[in-house]
Amino acid sequence: xxxxxxxxxxxxxxxxxxxxxxxxxxxxxAGRYGxxxxxxxxxEQTQMYVDKSxxxxxxxxxxxxxxxxxxxxxxxxxxxxxxxxxxxxxxELSKPIKWYSTRPFWRYEQVQxxxxxxxYQTNVDVFGSSEPDADAEVLAxxxxxxxxxxxxxxxxxxxxxxxxxxSGLLDSFDADVDVREAVRAVDKRAKVDREExxxxxxxxxxxxxxxxxxxxxxxxxxxxxxxxxxxxGSEQVGDAVENLEAVLSAAEDFGAREYCTVSLTTARGLDYxxxxxxxxxxxxxxxxxSVFGGGRYDDLIEGFGGQPTPAVGFAPGxxxxxxLCQRAGVWPEEALSTxxxxxxxxxxxxxxxxxxxxxRSRGHVVETDVADRSFGAQMGYADxxxxxxVIIVGEQDLExxxxxxxDMESGDQTTAPVDDVPGDRxxxxxxxxx
Amino acid sequence: xxxxxxxxxxxxxxxxxxxxxxxxxxxxxAGRYGxxxxxxxxxEQTQMYVDKSxxxxxxxxxxxxxxxxxxxxxxxxxxxxxxxxxxxxxxELSKPIKWYSTRPFWRYEQVQxxxxxxxYQTNVDVFGSSEPDADAEVLAxxxxxxxxxxxxxxxxxxxxxxxxxxSGLLDSFDADVDVREAVRAVDKRAKVDREExxxxxxxxxxxxxxxxxxxxxxxxxxxxxxxxxxxxGSEQVGDAVENLEAVLSAAEDFGAREYCTVSLTTARGLDYxxxxxxxxxxxxxxxxxSVFGGGRYDDLIEGFGGQPTPAVGFAPGxxxxxxLCQRAGVWPEEALSTxxxxxxxxxxxxxxxxxxxxxRSRGHVVETDVADRSFGAQMGYADxxxxxxVIIVGEQDLExxxxxxxDMESGDQTTAPVDDVPGDRxxxxxxxxx
Numbered sequence: 001x002x003x004x005x006x007x008x009x010x011x012x013x014x015x016x017x018x019x020x021x022x023x024x025x026x027x028x029x030a031g032r033y034g035x036x037x038x039x040x041x042x043x044e045q046t047q048m049y050v051d052k053s054x055x056x057x058x059x060x061x062x063x064x065x066x067x068x069x070x071x072x073x074x075x076x077x078x079x080x081x082x083x084x085x086x087x088x089x090x091x092e093l094s095k096p097i098k099w100y101s102t103r104p105f106w107r108y109e110q111v112q113x114x115x116x117x118x119x120y121q122t123n124v125d126v127f128g129s130s131e132p133d134a135d136a137e138v139l140a141x142x143x144x145x146x147x148x149x150x151x152x153x154x155x156x157x158x159x160x161x162x163x164x165x166x167s168g169l170l171d172s173f174d175a176d177v178d179v180r181e182a183v184r185a186v187d188k189r190a191k192v193d194r195e196e197x198x199x200x201x202x203x204x205x206x207x208x209x210x211x212x213x214x215x216x217x218x219x220x221x222x223x224x225x226x227x228x229x230x231x232x233g234s235e236q237v238g239d240a241v242e243n244l245e246a247v248l249s250a251a252e253d254f255g256a257r258e259y260c261t262v263s264l265t266t267a268r269g270l271d272y273x274x275x276x277x278x279x280x281x282x283x284x285x286x287x288x289x290s291v292f293g294g295g296r297y298d299d300l301i302e303g304f305g306g307q308p309t310p311a312v313g314f315a316p317g318x319x320x321x322x323x324l325c326q327r328a329g330v331w332p333e334e335a336l337s338t339x340x341x342x343x344x345x346x347x348x349x350x351x352x353x354x355x356x357x358x359x360r361s362r363g364h365v366v367e368t369d370v371a372d373r374s375f376g377a378q379m380g381y382a383d384x385x386x387x388x389x390v391i392i393v394g395e396q397d398l399e400x401x402x403x404x405x406x407d408m409e410s411g412d413q414t415t416a417p418v419d420d421v422p423g424d425r426x427x428x429x430x431x432x433x434x
Numbered sequence: 435x436x437x438x439x440x441x442x443x444x445x446x447x448x449x450x451x452x453x454x455x456x457x458x459x460x461x462x463x464a465g466r467y468g469x470x471x472x473x474x475x476x477x478e479q480t481q482m483y484v485d486k487s488x489x490x491x492x493x494x495x496x497x498x499x500x501x502x503x504x505x506x507x508x509x510x511x512x513x514x515x516x517x518x519x520x521x522x523x524x525x526e527l528s529k530p531i532k533w534y535s536t537r538p539f540w541r542y543e544q545v546q547x548x549x550x551x552x553x554y555q556t557n558v559d560v561f562g563s564s565e566p567d568a569d570a571e572v573l574a575x576x577x578x579x580x581x582x583x584x585x586x587x588x589x590x591x592x593x594x595x596x597x598x599x600x601s602g603l604l605d606s607f608d609a610d611v612d613v614r615e616a617v618r619a620v621d622k623r624a625k626v627d628r629e630e631x632x633x634x635x636x637x638x639x640x641x642x643x644x645x646x647x648x649x650x651x652x653x654x655x656x657x658x659x660x661x662x663x664x665x666x667g668s669e670q671v672g673d674a675v676e677n678l679e680a681v682l683s684a685a686e687d688f689g690a691r692e693y694c695t696v697s698l699t700t701a702r703g704l705d706y707x708x709x710x711x712x713x714x715x716x717x718x719x720x721x722x723x724s725v726f727g728g729g730r731y732d733d734l735i736e737g738f739g740g741q742p743t744p745a746v747g748f749a750p751g752x753x754x755x756x757x758l759c760q761r762a763g764v765w766p767e768e769a770l771s772t773x774x775x776x777x778x779x780x781x782x783x784x785x786x787x788x789x790x791x792x793x794r795s796r797g798h799v800v801e802t803d804v805a806d807r808s809f810g811a812q813m814g815y816a817d818x819x820x821x822x823x824v825i826i827v828g829e830q831d832l833e834x835x836x837x838x839x840x841d842m843e844s845g846d847q848t849t850a851p852v853d854d855v856p857g858d859r860x861x862x863x864x865x866x867x868x
Contacts, residue, residue, distance in 0.1 A: 001518075001521055001522070001738065001739035001740075002478070002479055002481070002482045002514075002518045002521075002738065002739075003479070004475065004478075004518070004522075005475065005477050005478065005479065005500075005504060005506060006502070008475035008476075008477060009473070009475065010472070010473070010474060010475065010515075010519050010522070011472055011473030011474070012472060012519070012523065012527075013470030013471060013472055013533065015473075016470070016471045016472050016473050017470070017471065019473065020471055028797075031799060032794040032797065032798065032799055032800060033794070033800070033801070034772060034799055034800065034801035034819065036447030036450070036451070036770060037447060037450045037451065037454055038444070038445055038446060038447055038450050039443070039444070039445030039449075039450050039453065040444060040445070041438065041439065041442035041443065041444065041552055042442075042476060042508070042538060042540065042552060043439050043442060043496070043508075043540075043552070044436070044438075044439065045436055045437070045439065047436070048436045059501075062477070062498075062500060062501075064496075064498030064499075065498075066439075066496060066542065067493075067496075067542045068440070068542075070439060072439060074476070074477075074508075080436075081444075084435075084436045084438070085444050085446070087435055087436075088435070088438075088444070089446065093446075094814075094815055094818035094819070095805070095815075096804060096805050098801075099447065104476060106476065106477075108500065108501045108502075118475055118476060118477070126804065128805065129804050129805035129806075131804060131805050131806045133783070133803070133804040133805070133806070134804040134805065136804075137804045144794075250783065253783050253784045253787040254787050254791075255787070255791060304435065304436065305435035305436075306435075336470060338468060349567070349684065349687050350687045353687040353688050353689070357688075357689060360466040360467070360578075363466065364466065365465060365466055365468055366466060366467070366468065367467070367468035367532075369567070370530060370560065370563050370565060370567040370568040370570075370571045371529070371530050371562065371563035371565050371567070371568065372563075372565045372567070380528075381528055381529075384528040385468065385528070
C-alpha cells in the first residue's frame with residue numbers, strides 16, 4: 001500500500017462534487033464578465049520565479065533539474081506564467097486582455113488548516129487598462145463570485161487599500177525608509193504583536209515617533225482620506241487617494257461598493273503590487289486568515305520584457321474559500337446524486353439498456369447493473385448513490401409488458417407499461433405512473 | 435522574455451474554448467453513465483511507478499527528490515493513483531466504483547505531432563465487476579463520447595482483442611515463450627516491418643514456423659473465433675473467446691457493437707492488462723497512431739496491496755482525440771463568442787452598468803468598457819470578441835431616454851427606450867426593437 005505525499009490530497013466523488021460546484025460557479029461568473037479561460041503549463045523555468053520574487057523563493061518551490069538539464073519548477077502561482085503569455089503575443093492580443101483559469105499550484109510549505117502543498121486557485125486578471133473601472137470590475141467579479149456561492153455581505157468584507165498611499169506616506173517622513181520592508185511590516189500588522197510590528201517599522205527606517213504617526217495615519221476613516229494628502233504634504237498620496245476614490249465610485253456603479261471597506265492597514269505581502277490592493281476577510285473572523293486577495297500590478301509585464309501594460313487581478317484559493325463557505329453554511333452537501341437506477345432481474349439486459357439509453361439521451365444520470373448482482377445488492381447500491389427513482393426491469397413483469405417504477409424517498413412503487421417508459425416524458429417519476 | 439519549456443503548451447482563449455467544449459462533452463457523457471469525478475495529486479512516490487512498470491519507467495518520468503527527501507514524480511498516468519485511492523478506502527466504497535477525471539500528465543518523451551511532455555487525458559474506470567457488462571459499458575461510454583463530439587461510425591473504429599487469447603495461443607506452442615515479450619511484439623506489429631516483427635516473436639521464444647502460425651491465428655475472422663480454441667487446443671483460449679463474445683453481445687445491447695471490430699493483432703503495450711483490450715483508430719488512417727485505448731486490468735488493485743478487485747477502463751488523450759476531430763471536421767471553431775458589448779459614450783457608466791448587470795444576471799456573456807476608450811476603439815474591440823449585439827449607451831441618446839441596439843452581423847441598428855433594455859426579455863436583440 002502506497003502513501004499519498006504530505007500536503008497533497010485525494011478528492012473522492014462526494015467531496016469532488018462539492019468542489020466542482022464551487023469551481024463551476026466561480027468560472028460561470030468570470031465567463032459572464034467576459035473573462036476567457038486559458039490553459040497553462042505545470043512547469044516553468046525556475047529563473048522566472050527567482051527574477052520576480054528573489055532567491056529566497058526557491059526555498060518553497062518544488063524545483064529540480066529535468067532530464068534535458070533545465071532548471072524547472074512546479075508553478076507556485078499563475079501570475080508569472082500569465083505575464084509570459086501576454087508578452088509572447090502582446091501585438092496580436094486585443095486589449096484589454098481578460099483571462100481566467102482554475103488549476104493547482106505547488107509550494108513546499110508548512111501544512112495547516114486551509115493550507116496545502118498542492119492547492120487550487122481560480123486566477124482572474126485584466127491587462128491593458130489603468131482605469132479605475134478595471135480595478136472596480138475586479139472587485140465586482142470577486143463579489144459576484146461570492147454571492148453566486150450563496151454568501152452575502154454579512155459573510156465577507158473586502159478590505160481595500162492602495163500601495164501608493166502607503167509608499168507616499170512613508171516617503172513623506174524625513175527618514176531613509178525602506179518602503180518595501182515597511183509595507184511588509186504593515187502586511188504583518190494583524191499577524192504579529194504590537195511590539196514586533198513597531199520593531200519592523202523602525203527596522204525599515206522610521207523613528208519610533210514616526211512609526212506611531214504613520215500607524216495613526218493608516219487608521220484614518222474612509223471619509224477623511226482627503227486629509228492624508230494634506231497631513232503628509234505628498235502629491236503621490238493625493239493622487240492615490242483620488243484613484244482609490246475613483247475605484248470605489250466605479251465599484252458603486254458595478255454593485256460592489258457595499259462589500260468594500262477602506263483599510264490602509266491592508267497591504268498584501270507580495271512586492272509587485274503598484275496600486276489598489278484588497279483582501280477578502282470572513283466578517284465573523286472565524287476564518288482568521290485572509291480568504292484571498294488581489295490588486296494592481298502595473299510594472300510586471302514590462303519587467304518580463306513586454307511593453308508597459310497595466311494589470312489588475314485576484315485569485316481566490318479554494319481551500320480558504322471552502323472554509324468561508326463552510327463557516328457560512330453554504331458549502332454544498334457532499335453527497336452523490338443520481339437520477340435513475342435501472343435494476344435488472346433475470347435476463348432483461350436488452351430492455352433495461354433501451355430504457356437506460358433513452359433516459360441518458362435526455363441528459364439524466366443513469367446507472368444500471370454491470371456486475372450481475374442480486375436484487376438486494378442492486379437496491380442497496382441504488383440507495384448508496386442516492387438514486388431518486390429506481391426502474392425495475394424484471395422477467396416476470398416483462399411477461400405482462402410492464403416494469404416497476406419506484407420512488408426511493410417515499411418507497412412508493414407502481415407498474416408501468418414498458419413501452420411507455422420513459423415515453424415522451426423528459427423526466428418520468430413515480431407520480432407519472434401512479 | 436522567458437521561454438516556455440519544450441513539450442509544454444500555453445492555451446490562449448480561442449483554442450482553450452474549443453478544448454473546453456471537448457472536455458465538457460467527454461465529462462458530460464461519463465456523468466450520464468454514473469461515473470463520478472475525482473481529484474488527484476500531481477505528485478506521487480516514484481516507487482509506485484517503478485513497482486508497476488519497472489526501473490526503465492524512470493527514464494521518462496519527471497522525478498526528483500523533494501525538500502523533505504522524498505523521491506517523487508510528476509504523475510505520468512492516472513491508473514496507479516486511482517489504484518492507490520481504491521485500496522485506501524476499499525471497505526467503505528460501494529461497488530462498482532465508477533470514476534472519471536480530466537487532468538494533465540507528464541512524461542519526458544520525444545515531442546512530435548500529437549505527443550507532448552505535458553498532455554491531457556480523461557480517465558474512466560470501473561472497479562469491482564468482472565462481468566462482460568462492465569467491459570461493454572466502457573466500450574459504450576467511449577463510443578458515446580465520440581458520437582457526442584459529432585464523430586460517427588465512419589470516423590472511428592474500436593479494435594477489440596483479448597489478452598488471454600494471445601497468451602493462451604502462445605502457451606499452446608511447444609516452446610518456452612516469454613508471453614510478455616511476445617505480446618509486446620504483437621503490439622508493435624503495425625509499427626515495425628514484417629522482418630523485425632518476426633524477429634521480435636522469435637526472440638520471445640517461438641520458432642519461425644510457430645511465429646508464422648501464431649500470426650496466422652491472429653488474423654482469424656470474427657465469426658471464426660470459435661475455431662481458435664480447437665486449433666490451439668487451449669482451454670484458456672476457449673474461455674477468453676467466450677468472454678470476448680459476451681462482451682460484444684453486451685456491447686450490442688448498449689449500442690456500441692457497431693463501432694467494434696475484433697482484431698487480435700491489437701495488444702496494447704502496457705503489461706498490466708488481463709482481459710479484453712481495445713484501441714480506437716481513425717477509420718481513414720489519416721491519424722496513423724491509435725487515438726486512445728483501454729482494457730481490463732484485474733490484478734492491479736491486488737498488486738497495490740488491496741483486496742482482489744477486477745477493473746476495466748480507458749483514457750482518451752486529448753491531443754490525439756483532437757487530431758481525429760480535426761480530421762473529421764468536428765473540431766469546434768477556435769473563436770471567442772460574446773453575447774453583448776455595452777458601449778459607453780461620455781459619462782454613461784451608471785446606466786451602462788445597470789444594463790450590463792441585468793444581462794449578466796440572465797446568464798449572458800457581457801463586456802463593457804473598463805479602459806476609457808473611444809467609440810471606435812470600443813467598436814473594434816466588440817468586433818474582436820465577436821459580440822453579437824452592441825448596446826450603445828450615449829450621452830445624447832440618454833437625453834431622450836434612449837440607447838442604440840446594433841446587430842453586429844448585419845450592421846443594422848435602432849434606438850430603444852433605455853428602461854426597456856433588456857426589459858423582461860431573456861435575450862434581447864436588434865429584432866426586438868426594430
